[in-house]
Amino acid sequence: MFHCPAKTNFKESKMSILYTPAKLGSLTLQNHLVMSPMTRNRAIGNIPNALMAEYYGQRATAGLIITEGVSPSPNGLGYPRIPGIFSQEQVAGWKPIADAVHAKGAKIFMQFMHCGRIAHPLNLPAGARVLGPSAVAAEGDMYTDAEGMKKNATPQAMSEADIQAAIKEYAQGAKNAIAAGFDGVELHGANGYLLEQFIRPNSNQRTDRYGGSIENRARFVLEVADAAIAAIGKDRVGIRLSPYGVFNDMPLYDAMEADYTYLAQQLNARGLVYVHLVDHSPMGAPKVPDSIKQMFRNTFKRTLILSGGYDAARAEQDLAANKCDLIAVGKPFLANPDLVARWKAGAAVNAPDFNTFYTSGPKGYTDYPTLG
Numbered sequence: 001m002f003h004c005p006a007k008t009n010f011k012e013s014k015m016s017i018l019y020t021p022a023k024l025g026s027l028t029l030q031n032h033l034v035m036s037p038m039t040r041n042r043a044i045g046n047i048p049n050a051l052m053a054e055y056y057g058q059r060a061t062a063g064l065i066i067t068e069g070v071s072p073s074p075n076g077l078g079y080p081r082i083p084g085i086f087s088q089e090q091v092a093g094w095k096p097i098a099d100a101v102h103a104k105g106a107k108i109f110m111q112f113m114h115c116g117r118i119a120h121p122l123n124l125p126a127g128a129r130v131l132g133p134s135a136v137a138a139e140g141d142m143y144t145d146a147e148g149m150k151k152n153a154t155p156q157a158m159s160e161a162d163i164q165a166a167i168k169e170y171a172q173g174a175k176n177a178i179a180a181g182f183d184g185v186e187l188h189g190a191n192g193y194l195l196e197q198f199i200r201p202n203s204n205q206r207t208d209r210y211g212g213s214i215e216n217r218a219r220f221v222l223e224v225a226d227a228a229i230a231a232i233g234k235d236r237v238g239i240r241l242s243p244y245g246v247f248n249d250m251p252l253y254d255a256m257e258a259d260y261t262y263l264a265q266q267l268n269a270r271g272l273v274y275v276h277l278v279d280h281s282p283m284g285a286p287k288v289p290d291s292i293k294q295m296f297r298n299t300f301k302r303t304l305i306l307s308g309g310y311d312a313a314r315a316e317q318d319l320a321a322n323k324c325d326l327i328a329v330g331k332p333f334l335a336n337p338d339l340v341a342r343w344k345a346g347a348a349v350n351a352p353d354f355n356t357f358y359t360s361g362p363k364g365y366t367d368y369p370t371l372g
């Protein structure tokens, strides 16, 4: 009788796209799996540290790691213990992290998260300000180490000078990230932070050239993208967007699809290396229509990353169906430093411990077990 398990394995491995190398601009990634950006609040004093190097190094069998949100400005540090990339001490703190990741073969992009109005002054360093496109506070609470839960602050509406200063901060941050050994940066244009606050009409009620029409509401995001590209080159600048996302008081509105179509066209014209789309519907958020993902696929000609609720089977499916080029995974990577090996082997995975997502120290951070 002819018995060929080896042949079956060969067939399966030939069919897998996920674990084969991938291209991202001029980079080659060791596989198609991206670790999603995840804020973990372990950066005491807003400075990256050795514990963070251990955490990222543990997960560097991914193709690409996108870091937690990192503020390019003192004004953008809305949450407690999130890292920055505006001081030399921070650049020095990031270097061992890039090295630890590269040593295991992954590439690493730094996510630039300016929190804007998702902030409380108690979380900001002395002299920093809570800023937003308009003086409209976001519904919701913000945790502070000093006094526990507080309402999100009402931001100061950014002046033209504030806007120009912020654009310069993004550009300088991009140079700093490259100086720290990073492969690129991801502009956080999703989830209700500063860039999305400019895009959405509820948080942007300006009447100058940064508010009103979508051409005006997109202007800040596109000027930030242009400045980052001028600083470090388009192969090193990606962007994360959340069309139909409602997180952080970003209600749905009628022109959503048209607005994001304009953004897709403009980002394509600039040739950023990737667009990374968020879909939090597996976490109970409103559905992100397939039509908008397909619109990005058709309009944006470089790399498209999809994220949200992926397991290995769904990742393979969407890659095989050419819905995107790379798959980003959050919570499974958080809880499984050896996620790639586990998925490849079809092994069981650790469940994430929600209680330690944002606490300080190694518990629930660097102590998730590996297969051994």
Ligand SMILES: Cc1cc2nc3c(=O)[nH]c(=O)nc-3n(C[C@H](O)[C@H](O)[C@H](O)COP(=O)(O)O)c2cc1C
Pocket: 036, 037, 038, 039, 040, 068, 069, 111, 113, 188, 190, 191, 240, 278, 279, 280, 282, 307, 308, 309, 310, 328, 329, 330, 331, 332, 357, 358
């Ligand atoms: C603890 C935690 C922190 C997160 N922080 C960020 C962040 O800093 N920036 C961001 O763009 N998304 C952030 N996210 C969202 C994730 O990147 C991802 O989109 C989400 O977890 C859904 O993907 P998943 O189903 O694979 O976990 C965070 C998610 C979690 C669980």
